[in-house]
Amino acid sequence: MNGLIIIQHPLIQHKLTHLRDRKTDHMVFRRLTKELTGFMLYEVMKDYPLKDITIETPLIKCQSHVLAREISIILILRAGLGMVDGLLDLVPSARVGHIGLYRNEETLEPIEYYMKLPNSIANTDVILVDPMLATGGSAAKAIELLKKSGAQSIKFVCMVAAPEGVQNLRKQHPDVSIYTAALDEKLNEQGYILPGLGDAGDRLFGTK
Ligand code: PRP
Ligand code: URA
Numbered sequence: 001m002n003g004l005i006i007i008q009h010p011l012i013q014h015k016l017t018h019l020r021d022r023k024t025d026h027m028v029f030r031r032l033t034k035e036l037t038g039f040m041l042y043e044v045m046k047d048y049p050l051k052d053i054t055i056e057t058p059l060i061k062c063q064s065h066v067l068a069r070e071i072s073i074i075l076i077l078r079a080g081l082g083m084v085d086g087l088l089d090l091v092p093s094a095r096v097g098h099i100g101l102y103r104n105e106e107t108l109e110p111i112e113y114y115m116k117l118p119n120s121i122a123n124t125d126v127i128l129v130d131p132m133l134a135t136g137g138s139a140a141k142a143i144e145l146l147k148k149s150g151a152q153s154i155k156f157v158c159m160v161a162a163p164e165g166v167q168n169l170r171k172q173h174p175d176v177s178i179y180t181a182a183l184d185e186k187l188n189e190q191g192y193i194l195p196g197l198g199d200a201g202d203r204l205f206g207t208k
Helices: 010-020 026-044 081-090 137-148 163-172 200-205
Strands: 004-006 050-056 061-067 071-077 095-103 110-116 125-129 153-157 177-180
Touching: 010 026, 026 081, 026 125, 026 153, 026 177, 026 200, 071 081, 071 137, 081 125, 081 200, 095 137, 110 137, 125 137, 137 153, 137 163, 163 177
Parallel strands: 004 177, 071 095, 071 125, 125 153, 153 177
Antiparallel strands: 050 061, 095 110
16 A cells, blocks of 8 residues: 555564564563664665765765754654664664553543654654554544644654554545554454554553
8 A cells, every 4th residue: 555664574573473472571572662663764764865964084085974854753652662762772863752642442532641742843854653553543643743743744653553544544644654564454343453462552561
């Protein structure tokens, strides 16, 4: 589907399998989430613009390249927290913003409870992260809030997506590309992704 990028690198698929496994405890789950997110960033930033600068090596002056624009990493609380360190390891200069959303268990509608974004967000490229794209309600809401705050260039990165969420997000925000490590089968009646990996927040933080 247009605007959906499924990253199928063998290392990513290997780590995702262990994330899905119910026997994986929260300590390993956290480490794998961080590692997998870092690998995904290579693909997400594949076509990232560069600008020329002149530097001096120990031998001569030369033209070289650095990232052309600043990056803002925006995470959806709580589970997005698990993805941030993997990204910051690779782009330590990124600014970080937080959007607090949780799903109402019955309606599955996202409820907003917190937002703190970089002041300069309009002049940066935004990478929005949340491990799970289920109904797509949380990601769509977060993107709406980001756009209202001036964000112009947004990419959404998750680990597991459901077809329902992809369709919903592409419909509401066709300008936002979705990067995922897997497109799963469907949602169950409680809005969980099948086969999925369960509740990402609970598995990351060991709260259940
Ligand atoms: C999870 C997940 C996403 C959301 C995805 O968060 O981290 O934010 O569900 O579902 P959706 O696509 O149907 O909106 P949850 O609401 O469980 O909150 P938590 O991270 O605080 O546990
Ligand atoms: N949120 C999760 O953490 N997991 C799902 O499968 C769906 C929503």
